[in-house]
Amino acid sequence: MALQVVLLLFLLSSFCTATAASSSSSSVKSVEAKPNCPDKCGKITVPYPFGFGHDPNCYRDGFKLSCNHTVTPPKLLIASADMIIFEGTDQDGFYKRSADKVMEVKEISLLEGQLHVYSFVDYNCNNHSLFVSPNTSSILMWLGRTSFTYSDTRNMFTVIGCDSQAYNRYTNNETSGWYGTLQYGCQVSCSEKEETLSGNYSGMGFCQTTIPKGVKIFERKMEILDNSSSDFSPCAYSFIADKERYNFSVADLSGFDFYRRNRGMVPTILDWAIENDSCENITMRNSTTYACGNNTHCYKSPNGLG
Structure with a gap:
């Protein structure tokens, strides 16, 4: 059965999902929200594919969060x-x-x-x-x-x-x-x-x-x-x-x-993951048909959605 995978974007020129598990030597060079989208709730950084707010373009389906500003400090919640x-x-x-x-x-x-x-x-x-x-x-x-x-x-x-x-x-x-x-x-x-x-x-x-x-x-x-x-x-x-x-x-x-x-x-x-597929299959696809595009790297997740 194909392994669950998470796609890790190094955020060079495009903005896509930023997650996954890899070896300890792997690192995320830059992790951030999409442009013009909120990136913090209180002290917690909220990187894409997660997001919150009224603009659905700020997050992927299934990754919407909410930020409760009525308390101090604000609390990040699952929508x-x-x-x-x-x-x-x-x-x-x-x-x-x-x-x-x-x-x-x-x-x-x-x-x-x-x-x-x-x-x-x-x-x-x-x-x-x-x-x-x-x-x-x-x-x-x-x-x-x-x-x-x-x-x-x-x-x-x-x-x-x-x-x-x-x-x-x-x-x-x-x-x-x-x-x-x-x-x-x-x-x-x-x-x-x-x-x-x-x-x-x-x-x-x-x-x-x-x-x-x-x-x-x-x-x-x-x-x-x-x-x-x-x-x-x-x-x-x-x-x-x-x-x-x-x-x-x-x-x-x-x-x-x-x-x-x-x-x-x-x-x-x-646990969370983006794609229910193997890295081998994902890298063979057209970049317009799956979660990420150019300037991305795919890693096998040890705790995919199974």
Whole structure:
């Protein structure tokens, strides 16, 4: 099967996509936005093929971002029109679109073909004395209009909380619905309170599993199986997080502190690529029919959209 590739432009005379992964000796001589297009949101540089604003010529399809100037400093976000989030609670069991949740972009990596973002934490609490908002025990995430997928090499699916479980049902085809989808997930076990909170037993109080390659659409559900640990582990959480940025601590089991401390978000890595083809095929095409033209170089991406 042809390898996913990302096209890296050295921006000499034309402006085209600027991304991909290559060897450590490779470098980007010049990376910038298109002429007359905004190139920064706060302190974050936004190079083409990414872009934001009202002019659709400033970005490629699937790479539109937005810049929220109502906060200081401004925040770079994945455009809400291209990313849809539905949440369900354990109270009514129905999904509702979450208009106030958007993914914040913290960094755009061209050489690695990745976006560093913050994604959302689901939670379920069985100790009602915590007075938290209704449990977001299920979530439906749709990245169908973007060129982004959850990185299978950098992220782990994580569940925190004694006697809880969560699973993701996913599909990579936005037109076929959930027909033929697969699932992955894990279940958390704990021992007695003192043993669990001692931190001496690896894997107790949380579980992690890898995620499939190329996931764009998923439904995540979680539940607490037993409330016998509610005095020291009243809440359960599930999320997809960058394994280089999240490390479990027994303090994450206490009360609702984990959610509050992280503002309901965790660092996550999204992969992206321009073309679903091999460099050999791309370089044989007419320059007017594919993503880049003259003065470009093509590199194989280690984390294409698969």
